[in-house]
Amino acid sequence: MKSDSPGVSPTAPDTQQNALKQEAKLRPPHEAAALLAEHPAATVAPVLLQLNPGFAQDILAEFPAGFRFEVMHAAPPDIARQWERNLEYPQGSVGRLMEPAYAVFRPGATVGDAIERLRALVRTRFITYGYVTDAQGRLLGVITMRDLLFSNSAAALEEIMLREVFLLRANFPLAEAMRLVLDRHYPVYPVCDDAGVLIGLVRGQAMFEEQAIEITAQVGTMVGVEKEERLATPFQQSLRFRHPWLQLNLLTAFIAGAVVGIFQDTVDRLVILAVFLPVLAGQSGNTGCQALAVTLRGLTLGELKAGKERALVVKEASLGLMNGALVGLVAAVGMYVFAAYQQSPNALLLAVVVWLAMVGSCVASGISGAMVPLTLKRLGADPATASSIFLTTATDVVSMGLLLGLASILIR
Numbered sequence: 266m267k268s269d270s271p272g273v274s275p276t277a278p279d280t281q282q283n284a285l286k287q288e289a290k291l292r293p294p295h296e297a298a299a300l301l302a303e304h305p306a307a308t309v310a311p312v313l314l315q316l317n318p319g320f321a322q323d324i325l326a327e328f329p330a331g332f333r334f335e336v337m338h339a340a341p342p343d344i345a346r347q348w349e350r351n352l353e354y355p356q357g358s359v360g361r362l363m364e365p366a367y368a369v370f371r372p373g374a375t376v377g378d379a380i381e382r383l384r385a386l387v388r389t390r391f392i393t394y395g396y397v398t399d400a401q402g403r404l405l406g407v408i409t410m411r412d413l414l415f416s417n418s419a420a421a422l423e424e425i426m427l428r429e430v431f432l433l434r435a436n437f438p439l440a441e442a443m444r445l446v447l448d449r450h451y452p453v454y455p456v457c458d459d460a461g462v463l464i465g466l467v468r469g470q471a472m473f474e475e476q477a478i479e480i481t482a483q484v485g486t487m488v489g490v491e492k493e494e495r496l497a498t499p500f501q502q503s504l505r506f507r508h509p510w511l512q513l514n515l516l517t518a519f520i521a522g523a524v525v526g527i528f529q530d531t532v533d534r535l536v537i538l539a540v541f542l543p544v545l546a547g548q549s550g551n552t553g554c555q556a557l558a559v560t561l562r563g564l565t566l567g568e569l570k571a572g573k574e575r576a577l578v579v580k581e582a583s584l585g586l587m588n589g590a591l592v593g594l595v596a597a598v599g600m601y602v603f604a605a606y607q608q609s610p611n612a613l614l615l616a617v618v619v620w621l622a623m624v625g626s627c628v629a630s631g632i633s634g635a636m637v638p639l640t641l642k643r644l645g646a647d648p649a650t651a652s653s654i655f656l657t658t659a660t661d662v663v664s665m666g667l668l669l670g671l672a673s674i675l676i677r
Contacts, residue, residue: 402463412427531672552627577639596619
């Protein structure tokens, strides 16, 4: 990825640096840090400059303090200062993705002066815009290359700069920043602190790369695959990541099995119900997964505003009610035909039981699909963490319990 960063004179061949970069990109930050720490700091610094800035910051944070100091010392001073500043911001914030701003001018500078300075800068850095700041470093305007090209060389930059500047705050969460830039598509965005001081730049490409990593990790997190696990993760570590969640899933499966055990007499008396248990669990589970997906998407993109949680739960419950009623009709007809074929005297009652159970379980699964991630978030956990496991437990228990419980009550 191109950047405003100057190149670092490597002590290792470019082929080695490229190989290290590719190996690091296949690993989570702590594994990439362990890999790079086996090499000299002078080799590691240029590798980090070729990575996504956010990923590079995460790797730096994993280095031991002494080695991190060596790596920063091996990088150009302006890059090292930016890395140190970025580490002050939390993961997932715009501040972790910043690069230094080089093309910075005072408002009284002339177009000719700016052009001459840019001639030297572009030899070692990739410059997209110029930025005009006051003596305190507060951002006043942006200069485009087109304006520089067609303006009088004696004109002051404050006369040609764009004063309505779109900027990002360093403490913005990445998801919020992504919403703000969605319709803008600028290659570079200035980043300011709360006082309006220009403290760095963030590239649109870096933001989208970082967001793509978060989105792809979310799918695995739902079923207990850690965000840190990649294709290159060693077998033993993958086993440690996954196995505890499978044990949890087994425990929740026992809970669902216990529900069936409670109604063992009903199952023995109405064996036909066993045919429809997986049908009911599958339909209600899918309903819950739909609600879960929409809720996670809303949380990830910041679409779910504070105070709107109840409206979301009511909506998903209503959708579960309507979908369950419609799907339940088909399932009830299927039960009636199957029961009649088996010459059961309770065919009609069995159909009613299936319909009621389908409606109830779909309503419950819709509520669960919304409530599971909301509850995890309120507890301070990642909303996606093992959400599918918790949701499956809720839908299995409710669907099986409703079907067997209603049959026990209505069919004697």
